[in-house]
Amino acid sequence: MTRFIHYGGNKRRFVRRMFGEITRRYDLTNRVLTLGMDTRWRRRLAAILDLHPGDRVLDLACGTGDVALQVGRSQPHCRVVGADPVPAMLARAAERFPPIAPVCCEGEALPFRENTFQAVTIAFGARNFSCLERGLQQVYQVLAPGGRLGILEFALPDRGFCRGFYRWYLTWVLPRLGALFNRGYAYQYLVESIRHFPAPAVFLDLLASVGFTEMNTRRFLGGAVWLYYGRK
Ligand SMILES: C[S@@+](CC[C@H](N)C(=O)[O-])C[C@H]1O[C@@H](n2cnc3c(N)ncnc32)[C@H](O)[C@@H]1O
Numbered sequence: 001m002t003r004f005i006h007y008g009g010n011k012r013r014f015v016r017r018m019f020g021e022i023t024r025r026y027d028l029t030n031r032v033l034t035l036g037m038d039t040r041w042r043r044r045l046a047a048i049l050d051l052h053p054g055d056r057v058l059d060l061a062c063g064t065g066d067v068a069l070q071v072g073r074s075q076p077h078c079r080v081v082g083a084d085p086v087p088a089m090l091a092r093a094a095e096r097f098p099p100i101a102p103v104c105c106e107g108e109a110l111p112f113r114e115n116t117f118q119a120v121t122i123a124f125g126a127r128n129f130s131c132l133e134r135g136l137q138q139v140y141q142v143l144a145p146g147g148r149l150g151i152l153e154f155a156l157p158d159r160g161f162c163r164g165f166y167r168w169y170l171t172w173v174l175p176r177l178g179a180l181f182n183r184g185y186a187y188q189y190l191v192e193s194i195r196h197f198p199a200p201a202v203f204l205d206l207l208a209s210v211g212f213t214e215m216n217t218r219r220f221l222g223g224a225v226w227l228y229y230g231r232k
Contacts, residue, residue: 058083122149158199163223
């Protein structure tokens, strides 16, 4: 049964309010739910971008700045813009990673000129777009020619033990753990939004339809988390 709306204006309002409510304990909840593995995935995301000094990087759906921190570690001489529609998230990102330039906006309406960034990252954010295709088109536009895109997102493993185990974890464990550490409904939404997000093959087709090339993927946790790479 679907309890949340996964497209359009109602999703947009719901998602903004929800992330505003969970900001304070967001980092702690992440660490607990992933047993600290999420930091390693974000490090891999930053590494895959092959950043150079002076590169402009957009961390879209930057949340509390976890990816920006990793980008700063992997290439201290690049300029990082953090974009997110939730002011509390941006404020936390600026506290944790002062060099970040915070911009309050949504992925579907980016206020940047075409060809501005050498790299764009989106970690666990694309699932929250109210229009995924529109968000990816906007990202394509603001990337400079040759620019790199790195996306981390959850998926449902497609076979074997991992699929069964992950389904059990999503249904029985994650919502309860989420409720212990933060607002329970946010983690019910998380589970449902993972189920609604396109499967990796479909998502790769969508990236290609927007114009991305040289696509590459890495999978973590038996396919529960995917790292997508593409170039403009
Ligand atoms: C699960 S958090 C991920 C944050 C961060 N990237 C990380 O790795 O921890 C998702 C973020 O997406 C943001 N978000 C929600 N809707 C968005 C949209 N339409 N465009 C851009 N960001 C959005 C939320 O405010 C939230 O900070």
